[in-house]
Amino acid sequence: MxxxxxxxxxxxxxxxSSVFAAEPAELLxxxxxxxxxxxxxxxxxxxxxxLEYLDVAVLVLALSLASYFALRRRSRRALFVLAIFSxxxxxxxxxxxxxxxxxxxxxxxxxxxxxxxxSLAIVAFFVIPLGFTLFFGRTFCSSVCPLGAVQExxxxxxxxxxxxxxxxxGLIPYIYLGAAVVFAATGTAFIICEYDPFVAFFRLxxxxxxxxxxxxxxxxxxxxxxxxxxxxCPYGALLKLASKVSRxxxxxxxxxxxxxxxxxxxxxxxxxxxxxxxxxxxDRRAARLRTVVLFALAPVILGVCIWAGGKLGVPMSHLHxxxxxxxxxxxxxxxxxxxxxxASDAFYNTGRPRxxxxxxxxxxxxxxxxxxxxxxxxxxxxxxxxxxxxxIRRRRTEFTADRGNxxxxxxxxxxxxxxxxxxxxxxxxxxxLEIRTGTxxxxxxxxx
Amino acid sequence: xxxxxxxxxxxxxxxxGTRTAGAIFLAGFAGVVAGRKGHADETVxxxxxxxxxxxxxxATYCVLDESAVKAVQCFDLxxxxxxxxxxxxxxxxxxxxxxxxxxxxxxxxxxxxIAEQAGVPRFExxxxxxxxxGCGKCVEGCAMMNxxxxxxxxxxxCLNCNQCAIAVACPSQAFRRVPANDPYLMKKKARAAVxxxxxxx
Numbered sequence: 001m002x003x004x005x006x007x008x009x010x011x012x013x014x015x016x017s018s019v020f021a022a023e024p025a026e027l028l029x030x031x032x033x034x035x036x037x038x039x040x041x042x043x044x045x046x047x048x049x050x051l052e053y054l055d056v057a058v059l060v061l062a063l064s065l066a067s068y069f070a071l072r073r074r075s076r077r078a079l080f081v082l083a084i085f086s087x088x089x090x091x092x093x094x095x096x097x098x099x100x101x102x103x104x105x106x107x108x109x110x111x112x113x114x115x116x117x118x119s120l121a122i123v124a125f126f127v128i129p130l131g132f133t134l135f136f137g138r139t140f141c142s143s144v145c146p147l148g149a150v151q152e153x154x155x156x157x158x159x160x161x162x163x164x165x166x167x168x169x170g171l172i173p174y175i176y177l178g179a180a181v182v183f184a185a186t187g188t189a190f191i192i193c194e195y196d197p198f199v200a201f202f203r204l205x206x207x208x209x210x211x212x213x214x215x216x217x218x219x220x221x222x223x224x225x226x227x228x229x230x231x232x233c234p235y236g237a238l239l240k241l242a243s244k245v246s247r248x249x250x251x252x253x254x255x256x257x258x259x260x261x262x263x264x265x266x267x268x269x270x271x272x273x274x275x276x277x278x279x280x281x282x283d284r285r286a287a288r289l290r291t292v293v294l295f296a297l298a299p300v301i302l303g304v305c306i307w308a309g310g311k312l313g314v315p316m317s318h319l320h321x322x323x324x325x326x327x328x329x330x331x332x333x334x335x336x337x338x339x340x341x342x343a344s345d346a347f348y349n350t351g352r353p354r355x356x357x358x359x360x361x362x363x364x365x366x367x368x369x370x371x372x373x374x375x376x377x378x379x380x381x382x383x384x385x386x387x388x389x390x391x392i393r394r395r396r397t398e399f400t401a402d403r404g405n406x407x408x409x410x411x412x413x414x415x416x417x418x419x420x421x422x423x424x425x426x427x428x429x430x431x432x433l434e435i436r437t438g439t440x441x442x443x444x445x446x447x448x
Numbered sequence: 449x450x451x452x453x454x455x456x457x458x459x460x461x462x463x464x465g466t467r468t469a470g471a472i473f474l475a476g477f478a479g480v481v482a483g484r485k486g487h488a489d490e491t492v493x494x495x496x497x498x499x500x501x502x503x504x505x506x507a508t509y510c511v512l513d514e515s516a517v518k519a520v521q522c523f524d525l526x527x528x529x530x531x532x533x534x535x536x537x538x539x540x541x542x543x544x545x546x547x548x549x550x551x552x553x554x555x556x557x558x559x560x561x562i563a564e565q566a567g568v569p570r571f572e573x574x575x576x577x578x579x580x581x582g583c584g585k586c587v588e589g590c591a592m593m594n595x596x597x598x599x600x601x602x603x604x605x606c607l608n609c610n611q612c613a614i615a616v617a618c619p620s621q622a623f624r625r626v627p628a629n630d631p632y633l634m635k636k637k638a639r640a641a642v643x644x645x646x647x648x649x
């Protein structure tokens with residue numbers, strides 16, 4: 001018993017001193033011992049950034065190859081092999097970090113916080129795929145992005161998503177993009193990385209939430225082609241915009257379209273647009289009226305979105321740890337909350353004045369309110385453009401890949417009978433059409 | 449037909465214009481962002497030991513199976529106590545170094561007898577890094593005394609994730625980005641202790 005008391009004496013002393021003195025306790029001095037030198041610690045350096053620049057080189061090479069395979073070589077097989085390479089290199093070998101999707105946030109943070117030093121490699125990862133997409137379409141998605149590649153592999157039994165659902169869900173990436181930029185620029189969190197479904201697989205390690213989230217996406221990916229790319233990926237939203245004005249684009253038939261619909265069935269991503277049928281006069285009048293009403297409603301929709309965005313500012317600011325801390329400290333100061341939390345303990349330990357914390361939290365509130373208005377405006381514009389885009393009819397005489405939605409996977413032209421003729425695999429397109437209607441069930445060349 | 453062609457031409461014109469504008473914007477944007485780099489160094493994740501409350505999240509939230517966070521001993525701050533609250537489990541019954549009396553769940557805190565001064569034995573405490581899981585139990589214990597043990601991200605292990613999973617889980621905002629050319633942080637008092645020894649020597 002005496003032994004134990006003796007053992008605890010420094011502790012008791014410390015407790016006593018902390019009760020009586022507001023100042024932190026005196027440190028026990030380190031004894032000086034003859035012949036004993038104080039050891040020193042080793043501080044290993046961070047990993048070299050040179051690999052990042054190798055990544056940029058691989059990225060440029062892969063993008064060039066992907067564009068060549070999709071637009072010139074027209075080879076689905078080459079694209080597939082490249083996708084597997086990208087999955088191995090950017091995914092498993094480089095462990096999925098940094099990627100172009102996450103780079104959005106680094107760029108946003110660099111713009112929002114001048115003290116943040118962004119790596120040039122990350123800037124390159126953000127800009128280069130966008131640049132390529134402006135000229136060659138979304139070849140990045142086809143076989144360079146490891147997240148796209150892993151979903152490409154599991155697209156085994158794709159079903160057609162109803163158009164209304166596809167278009168509605170297609171709005172999510174734009175909203176997600178806006179939110180990610182807001183949270184990154186204010187230094188709150190990198191939500192794209194936090195909710196990256198596949199990075200846990202690339203590292204073969206990660207929290208249970210990450211693994212379950214990823215497993216869900218892969219399971220859905222069996223039936224719905226590329227669910228992350230189509231309905232969540234914020235970088236995909238940017239690429240979609242760039243792809244709409246691309247200089248060259250993937251063309252399905254090598255020469256003339258025979259309107260056989262095989263490509264439409266082959267596309268697991270719902271990106272093939274069929275030729276339009278001639279509209280009746282009443283339909284045309286209705287469509288015109290709808291467009292006029294939409295344009296008239298535009299200011300209202302935009303106004304509502306901006307107003308709602310402004311309302312969202314304060315709730316969004318609660319995701320920032322500084323704001324949460326300030327509120328907790330305020331509650332404790334006014335006696336409305338009992339005890340302390342880890343966060344408030346840590347805050348008191350630092351000796352930082354409360355007023356400074358409150359001021360910083362209020363500044364963040366303002367920032368978030370402002371950002372909320374911008375986010376609302378962005379969502380409003382996206383919504384309007386989408387609505388107007390849906391109501392306007394375009395005239396098409398052949399099956400084409402939608403400029404925005406096509407990820408250049410190459411399935412469509414691989415299934416195109418005219419392409420099979422070009423490759424010398426079948427004699428004429430009639431043969432393929434017979435297979436489609438089932439009159440020549442034994443013929444298999446066009447199926448494979 | 450001619451109307452169709454005109455429409456196509458107009459659409460192509462719009463597309464070309466937008467593309468050129470987009471390319472110029474993208475190049476300018478990249479320039480601006482890259483230009484900002486001039487203000488600051490690239491960053492890595494680190495724990496501010498003055499803010500850290502040794503909650504234990506570092507051991508479990510790191511994406512690596514074995515956390516990149518390890519305990520570090522600031523020897524200049526350590527008082528070489530015999531009854532080290534960072535080494536012994538305070539609820540232990542006997543004063544032996546048997547495993548059940550040690551605080552560290554993996555036995556990564558080692559101690560070596562150095563000398564006896566005025567009847568008081570003095571020990572040097574080391575962290576055997578391969579065994580350390582970054583749970584912070586020793587850090588919490590040591591905080592009752594000098595607080596010479598503290599947690600740090602070891603950069604030979606850290607993947608430098610874009611969003612550190614521990615930083616998300618950290619209850620005290622102790623994780624922050626620090627310049628990559630100065631990637632370790634020390635406690636204020638540890639800095640003072642190291643500086644005073646430097647001044648003596």
